Amino acid sequence: MSTEKLKETIQKVFPDVETVICWQEGFDKLHTTPLFMTASAQEAKVVWNPLCVQNLTSYLPSMKKKVAVVVKGCDSRTIVQFMEEGLIDRNNVVIIGIPCRGVVSVKKVLRAVDFQPIEDVKCVDDTVIVKTASGEKTLKVSDVWPDKCATCQYPTPVIYDYLIGDAIESDKPAESVYEDVREFETKTLEERKAYFEREFGKCIRCYACRNACPMCVCQDSCIAETRDPHWITQKLSAQEKMMFHMIHSIHLAGRCVECGECERVCPMDIPVAKIKKKINAEMKYLYDYTTGANPDDKPPMYTFNVDEAKIKEHKL
Amino acid sequence: MTENCTCNGDNNPYLPEIATVTRIIEETPNIKSFQVVFNDPERMKNFTFEPGQVGQLSLFGVGEATFVINSPPTRMEYLQFSVMKAGEVTSALHTIYEGDQIGVRAPLGNYFPYEDMKGKNILFVGGGIGMAPLRTLILYMLDNRADYKDITIIYGARTPPDLCYKDDLKEWEERSDVNLILTVDNEFPGWDKRVGFVPTVLKEVAPKWFETIAITCGPPIMIKFVLEGLAGLNFPDENIITTLEARMKCGIGICGRCNMGHKYICKDGPVFTLAQLNELPEI
């Protein structure tokens, strides 16, 4: 149903843009992969279903010509943040928004079928039917979606030129967004330190989290690799890995739109987004600022005024 | 192996040889030549290399970088490396004193095919620091002057102070059996010789291609126009030789940075003929 509507919209948009960035089926039934559609002939490959997990907007800053991009709710926040920071030229991007009721986390689906090879996957409204050697299994999307969908506040894209289907409201309480952060803070200092050292100890420093992050536009001159003297060494101790992830998180202060790509792409399944979510929680508390919500906002770290409008500063 | 190195016995291609810097020559404001001698006299005595081969200089704590050995194998009192100040290692090298110790991993890579240049005319076309690899071969040829017909050297730089090896240049000018043509990019007070870019001077001098090998090194932009100029003078591709540069780390053809197709610049090069280069895919 909505795939047909998406294809129609793409036809409408086509003459006006060089490329349409959307999804196509990947190397197996469970994976989709981005499709840079340049000719309307490739239209047959276009898909839209809960398996479309990649945030396609991360390619926008490097695109030189006018392009169209298909976005879910969480992806659209990236575009708003790009606009706030002037990283893209808005009239060079045609946004095709799709209301989304949650996508699947490939890792959680694999866990549900005990990591057996996938033979077939069918998406039927809000369930996913996964066929493996030991038969078929029907999974509700809400049982296997990534954490970001569990507290999703933006099922409908916050900005779009075309909308496929009608807008839907979020049915999740607003304060649930940073619940996992608050719950994690109840742990003791040592527990948290041990947790982070164990989790980030698995990091193999492939920088997939940094390169997948749409907001990380200075990858080619990343401070982690290009400074003399080196900020972090190439050695593999937990401190060096932790230092990199801290650099990455702090550079996203007031910028991270919680699209979850960094955690999704980590080959070692490290909860990389935890620190960023904590920083976002702080941003909300300190500056009452939510990233990628409204294009005219100014990210707090971008502006400096002596007395911050929204900070309840104690008068000396 | 020198005494101050506890080694595992087997020869380790990554282990530098400790050497002492005996003399530092200020060639130009941003180029210094370092003359080094291995601490182990035994190693120094039976060290052999061919003109055009390179070495990796180590400044421990900073890193390693590749430089051509630009003193000829016929003068073995020291090994000389010319270093232009550019990045981390080179800038650090420019701060050391005579008597300091550095690591040297040499010889690496291939060398100029001087055997089959014998009995031919030789044309050197150098630009700025590009004179370093050429100097090795020129001095080697001058030490075996009889083997080669006439030698022409076209050497240019931005300004006269940027010309390297000033005392060599003076000596070559006085020699009757070497035709030295110096040029600088534009007018300079007190400069009475040619003015103009190296490729334009090459066209003016218009050396004959017959029985002549052309060897050119210098900044990429110069090499681009020099190669066009040589083609214009219908030099055959196999008679045009150049040395390539790339980011290098291991120096022994494994680490994957400097390969053009299956050839590695650090090991199968840096010396290539234009004919060889035309066959290889772009890096």
Place this chain on the structure above:
Amino acid sequence: MLKNMLPFVGIDGKRFHYTWVSASEGQKWQQVVTGFTKQVHDLGPLHEKKEIAD
């Protein structure tokens, strides 16, 4: 933001100190530095001693 984030990743808040000392307040500057150094020393090394050979 940093003051709240460091404890989150398990680094004791007392290891981070943020204060304002003007150029003229030499005495206060000396006090702040010695005080903070002592405070960190008491906390001991964050990771096992970061010697080179690790």
Place this chain on the structure above:
Amino acid sequence: MAKTGFLPKEKIKDFLDALSKDAQVHVPVKEGDIVAFKPYSADAEICLTRPANTSPKAVIYPQCDKLLSFEYTKDPEDNKKTSITLSDKRDYPNAVIFGCRPCDAKGFTIFDKVFVTADYVDPYYREHREKTTIISLACETPFAGCFCVAVDGGPADKVGSDVLMTDVEKGYYLESLTEKGDKVLSLPMIQEGASYQAAAQKIQTEAAAKVKNPLPKGATEKVNPTLFDTDEFWQQVAAKCISCGACTYLCPTCYCFNITDEAARDKGERIRTWDACMFQHFTLETSGHNPRPVKSRRLRQRVGHKFAYYPEKYDGVIACCGCGRCIRHCPVSVDISEIVGYLKDPGQDPKTWIERNTKAAKDGSL
């Protein structure tokens, strides 16, 4: 006739304990959803039901290996003179890789050509390699992205392994392929294996049939040179790539590395760490020039090295064992077997690539 044996499943623990007596045993351990090779310990949850996320490459070719340590010592009299002492002293423990897959084992034979049987022998790699025994487990079914059959491999390929195990219900049928393998089979808990030979053979042949060969019919031996040199082709296939290092760090046949000096004051180490041709800094020169500035050129180097350059240098051996990790774990599912399929498709001609995306390609927006 190769020595064979049988290891009952309940005896695995004491088999590994026996091996751990004089070697460090690395086994695939399940932590959360991830299976990675870790040193064996009694409480480690060993998982042999699926290939590990990471390859066992780090056991023989560690991600960070000390090449040499150096120390500046000041000359007491004249403090301007400093002397340097170097040491490349190293003593690697014996090691055993247990439970890797035939494709992982084959990966090491590709390293051997570069690090051992080469003009310059790499002493670090060689010492690790000689001290390691590889016990691999034949696969029963292919996993997403597996294409070992397309690169002269197979689910029960013996190349590179010292012992090949095949799961035959109650235990593992062992085939020893080298002296190191014979030593392993001489352990007390290994029983007579001949009677399981037929069952194991059946499982191996069935598995081989299941693996799909993604290359097109009549795929050519060499890549199509003109298509390989068509920039538009690489721009199209690399459009979605985010140029990270996940594929290279998980790959059992990638060996590119970086050498850096890490020092504090007057003491330090020169270390060799993994590096990735997909990173922008890999070939960035001090002058700022970068021969592979855009991700399409970098992906061309990665695919070219494995399927064109390495085979050209080592008479036809393909530097890829088809384990599928780079496909399974790529953040955007770039599929190398699909790319190689285009490059080796006899019917493919470069013009279609150029026409199809001339507009987008021209301005380099891909």
